Amino acid sequence: MTTIDTTARPTGFIRDTASVFVRESRPLVRDPFSVMFSLVQPLVFLGLFGPLLIGASGGDAAGTLQWFVPGILVMVALFGTASTGANLLFEMQTGSHERTLVAPLSRSALLVGRALKEVVPLVVQGTIVVLVAVPFGFSLDVPGLIAGLAVLAVFGVGFGALSYSLALACRNRDWMFWMVHQTLLFPLMILSGMLLPLEDGPAWMQVAAAINPLSYLVGAERALLSGDFGAPAVVGGIIAAAATCAIGIVVGVRSMKRAA
Amino acid sequence: MPRKTADMTNQMISAQGLTKTFPAKGKVVEAVRSVDLEVGAGELVAFLGPNGAGKSTTLRMLTTLLPPTSGEAIVAGSDIRRDPAGVRRRIGYVGQGSSGGHTQRVRDELHAQGAFYGMGRRETRARAAELIDSLELGQIAGRQVQSLSGGQKRRLDIALGLIHRPELLFLDEPSTGLDPHSRANLWEHIVDLRRETGTTIFLTTHYLDEADQLAERVMVMDHGQVIADDTAWALKESLAGDRVSLTFETASDAAAAAARIGGEASGQFVTVTAPGGDRALPRYIRSLADAGLEVVAATHRQPTLDDVFLALTGRTLREEAAHAEASEPVPA
Numbered sequence: 001m002t003t004i005d006t007t008a009r010p011t012g013f014i015r016d017t018a019s020v021f022v023r024e025s026r027p028l029v030r031d032p033f034s035v036m037f038s039l040v041q042p043l044v045f046l047g048l049f050g051p052l053l054i055g056a057s058g059g060d061a062a063g064t065l066q067w068f069v070p071g072i073l074v075m076v077a078l079f080g081t082a083s084t085g086a087n088l089l090f091e092m093q094t095g096s097h098e099r100t101l102v103a104p105l106s107r108s109a110l111l112v113g114r115a116l117k118e119v120v121p122l123v124v125q126g127t128i129v130v131l132v133a134v135p136f137g138f139s140l141d142v143p144g145l146i147a148g149l150a151v152l153a154v155f156g157v158g159f160g161a162l163s164y165s166l167a168l169a170c171r172n173r174d175w176m177f178w179m180v181h182q183t184l185l186f187p188l189m190i191l192s193g194m195l196l197p198l199e200d201g202p203a204w205m206q207v208a209a210a211i212n213p214l215s216y217l218v219g220a221e222r223a224l225l226s227g228d229f230g231a232p233a234v235v236g237g238i239i240a241a242a243a244t245c246a247i248g249i250v251v252g253v254r255s256m257k258r259a260a
Numbered sequence: 261m262p263r264k265t266a267d268m269t270n271q272m273i274s275a276q277g278l279t280k281t282f283p284a285k286g287k288v289v290e291a292v293r294s295v296d297l298e299v300g301a302g303e304l305v306a307f308l309g310p311n312g313a314g315k316s317t318t319l320r321m322l323t324t325l326l327p328p329t330s331g332e333a334i335v336a337g338s339d340i341r342r343d344p345a346g347v348r349r350r351i352g353y354v355g356q357g358s359s360g361g362h363t364q365r366v367r368d369e370l371h372a373q374g375a376f377y378g379m380g381r382r383e384t385r386a387r388a389a390e391l392i393d394s395l396e397l398g399q400i401a402g403r404q405v406q407s408l409s410g411g412q413k414r415r416l417d418i419a420l421g422l423i424h425r426p427e428l429l430f431l432d433e434p435s436t437g438l439d440p441h442s443r444a445n446l447w448e449h450i451v452d453l454r455r456e457t458g459t460t461i462f463l464t465t466h467y468l469d470e471a472d473q474l475a476e477r478v479m480v481m482d483h484g485q486v487i488a489d490d491t492a493w494a495l496k497e498s499l500a501g502d503r504v505s506l507t508f509e510t511a512s513d514a515a516a517a518a519a520r521i522g523g524e525a526s527g528q529f530v531t532v533t534a535p536g537g538d539r540a541l542p543r544y545i546r547s548l549a550d551a552g553l554e555v556v557a558a559t560h561r562q563p564t565l566d567d568v569f570l571a572l573t574g575r576t577l578r579e580e581a582a583h584a585e586a587s588e589p590v591p592a
Contacts, residue, residue, distance in 0.1 A: 015378070023372035027363040034363075087363075095357015099420060102323055102355075103376040104348040 016105045020113025025120055035121045038080045042072050042129055049195065050136075062137030069133045070148065070221035071194030074214060076125045077152045081118045081160035082185055085167030088114065089177055092167070111164060111256040112249065118160035119153040126152060130225075141227035148224040155217055155241035158248030165248070168255040194218045213240035272428050272460040273299040273322060275333035280317050280326065291317040293484040294331065299462060301427070304454060306475030307464040308565065310577055314484040315464040316356065319432050322462075323353045336428045349377070352426035352459075356433050359417040360405035366416055367392065367401040370423060377424035384423070391419040395449055411442030418449060422459075429453075431463035435470065447474060468565045468577055478565065480572060487572050492565060499571045500563035502537025506530045506544065507557040517553045528556075537562075 028035060046069070054064045091097040100110055126149050134140050163181075170177040189195070191205065192214035198205055209215045220237020228234075275297040281290050292314040299305050307315045320326040322335050324344040332339070338346030360369045367388060374384025392401050395415045400408060405416065414434065421429055434450070435443040451474065453459060465471050471478050472492050480488040480495070488495055508514040508528050518525035521544050523532035534540045537560050545555050569577045 016376075019372065019375035022375065023361075023364070023368075026365070026368045026372070027361075030365060030368070031363075091361055093357075094362060095355045095359055096361045098325065098355045098357065099353070099359040099373075100376065101325060102348055102351070102353040103373070104345050104378065105376055 013106045013109055016109030017113040017116065020100075020105065020109055021116050024114050024117035028117075028120055035124050038083075038121065039076070039125050039128060041079055042076045042125070043132065045075065045195070046072050046129065046133065053196075060137075062139065065133055065136060065138040066226060067222060069130060069138050070225045071192075071218050072129055072133075073126045073148065073152060073221055073225070074192065074194050074218050075189065076129060077122055077156045077217075078159065078185065078189060078214065080122055080125060081156045082163050082181055084114075084118060084160045085163035085165075085177060086174075088164050089167040089170065089172075089174060093172055107257045108253045111161060111252040114164060115157045115161040115249065115252065118156045122153055122156045123149050139226075141225060144224045144227040144229070147229065148221050151217070151220060151224065151237055151241045154238075154245045155213075158241070158243075158245030161245075161248030161252035165252045165255040168252075168259045171259075188212060188214055191215070192218050213244055216240035270301050271298060271334070272301050272303070273297050273333065273335050273462065275322065275335075276331060278318065278321055278331035278333055279329050280314075280321060281329045290484050292321070292328075295481075295484075295486055297322075297333070297479075297486070299460065301460055302458050303477060304461045304475050305463070305477045305479060306471035307462065307479050307481060308466065308468070308471045308569075308577075309464075309481035310466060310575075313481040315481050316432055317484075318481070319430055319462075319464055323351060323430055324348055325353075336426075349424075350427055352421035352424070352429040354417045354421040354429070354431045354434060356436065358405065358413045359420045360408075360413065362404070362406040364405050365402055366397055366405065366408070369405065369416065370419060373420045373423045379424060387423055387425075388419075391422060394452075395419045409442075411438055411445065414438060414442070414446055415449065418446070418453075422453070425457070426459065428460045428462065431461065433464055433466070435465070435467065443470075450474075466577065468569075472565050480565075480569060482569075482573055488568065495565065495568045496563040497535055500567035501533040501535050502540075502563060503561040503567075504532045504534060504537045504541055504544065505559045505561070506532070506548075506555050508553065509556060513553050516551070517548050517555075520551055520553070521547060 050065065050068055053068055054061050057064050088097060127145075130138065130140060130145055166177055166180055170180075191198070191208045191212045193209060194214070198209045198215075216233070216236040217240050219233035220240075223229075223231035223233045224237075275295060278292060278295040278297070279290070280292040281288050283289070295314075295318055307318070309315050317326065321328045322333055322340065324340050324347050327341070332341070334340075335347045336350035338344075338350070340347055360366065364372070370388035370391060371384055374387060379387065392398055395418060397412070397415060397419060400412055405413065408416065418434070421431075431450070435446055438446065447470070450461065454461060463475075476491060478488075478490065478492045478495060479486050488499065490498070506514075506517060506529070508517060508530070511525070511527050514525045514528050514530050517523075518530045521530075521532060523530045532540070532544070541558055541560050545558065548555055566577050569575070
């Protein structure tokens with residue numbers, strides 16, 4: 001049902017997007033510790049999986065962390081943004097989303113403003129993870145970290161937009177949202193090589209990894225966080241992040257317009 | 261804030277043949293069937309009907325949330341199909357749910373809402389402060405929406421709907437689920453708003469007393485159609501009439517009385533439905549006394565909107581409410 005057109009944008013797309021972004025960000029500003037909630041999982045992996053990895057690899061802690069921490073950053077981006085649609089799902093059920101649909105806001109802004117909000121917790125969480133790893137031997141390259149977080153932010157906006165699209169598609173069927181969420185997330189994580197190298201896995205896993213955009217992202221983060229800006233993996237990661245972002249925004253905006 | 265008013269025609273809502281059908285379980289359900297509506301500036305209209313009558317669906321079409329299957333409507337001066345943004349800019353809408361985001365704080369939501377309506381920062385803050393004051397949200401302005409009571413949430417919803425000083429406010433079941441005290445309090449706020457600003461208010465309700473006491477005009481909806489539209493007083497007068505009940509010593513007296521004044525006898529009782537029943541009552545008693553029939557007891561009851569609904573549909577709204585608590589289906 002797209003008969004109601006949204007060509008008239010009295011306040012403008014950019015202004016609307018900013019308004020939505022500000023609204024979505026306010027709870028984070030008010031309760032900064034809510035950002036910590038989604039940090040639990042990455043920190044558990046860092047603290048409990050990291051030492052095992054160091055032991056199993058037989059290498060030194062610093063070198064293993066240099067390999068492992070960038071993967072944890074991608075995990076932050078993946079898990080943090082994947083469940084953001086749940087908030088929209090809840091607002092669709094309470095009536096809060098309906099209120100924004102009656103306001104003279106561009107439909108695209110309703111999605112883009114929400115998706116852009118993902119950048120804030122992502123950057124904060126990513127920075128915390130890296131700072132936690134430094135005392136254990138992770139060597140910090142500041143320009144590399146900034147570039148790495150920027151690439152992750154682009155990916156996060158797109159993945160967040162996809163999560164919102166999923167919420168819009170599921171409407172009031174929460175179970176479906178969480179089922180798709182759970183079904184996709186862990187395979188995406190494991191098949192990206194963020195926890196364990198896939199080079200030792202069977203050939204089919206390597207094929208799966210090759211078509212998983214997250215693999216490229218993990219590769220790029222490993223290069224960037226070590227300050228290796230010239231690595232070919234960086235280009236792959238940027239393309240994967242940009243493609244996720246573009247697809248996410250297009251699909252998301254379309255879902256938002258259709259749902260309205 | 262740009263403000264094109266609908267003053268030219270003095271009509272706030274003008275709809276013709278508004279229809280909404282949607283597929284459900286292989287059939288086509290006609291939720292709203294060719295509804296015509298005219299609401300003038302400054303009116304307070306109650307849309308009354310059982311759950312599933314199509315009230316909310318009509319409201320969702322008028323507020324641009326749902327495209328009509330067919331029909332036209334001009335709301336606050338703009339066409340709902342051709343200029344939905346124009347409609348959105350000028351109307352306020354309070355839906356059935358809770359408008360505030362659960363993790364948001366009350367004052368933050370009001371500020372966000374002002375920005376959504378293109379208001380400047382200073383204007384938004386001043387207006388939010390005004391609404392926090394008038395809707396008594398001061399104590400809870402810094403609290404998260406999810407921690408509020410039903411009545412508090414509803415007052416916030418109204419404040420959110422009013423941030424941009426709309427000329428026309430839609431309220432969908434505003435008092436459903438509230439305790440009697442919160443309901444009365446909410447209505448006080450709505451009546452005050454009306455008195456102070458002259459805002460046109462269009463609301464749906466299935467509470468009979470609410471429509472009766474507060475609205476100047478009642479539109480009755482059933483099975484997707486508007487089946488009556490007038491002042492509550494006129495509807496009761498023309499469709500229901502007053503109920504006069506007379507009690508006699510014996511059933512034979514009652515039967516004789518019923519034959520004389522017209523009415524229905526049942527045992528020792530006679531019931532007469534008549535306009536202006538309070539004035540008719542002394543006349544009946546005198547006339548019956550002349551015929552040697554002594555009235556033992558007499559009562560007069562003014563009709564309610566439920567009597568109107570009964571006269572129109574053969575069903576009562578109270579029964580409907582009892583077995584149709586589920587809310588009406590909202591098409592995708």
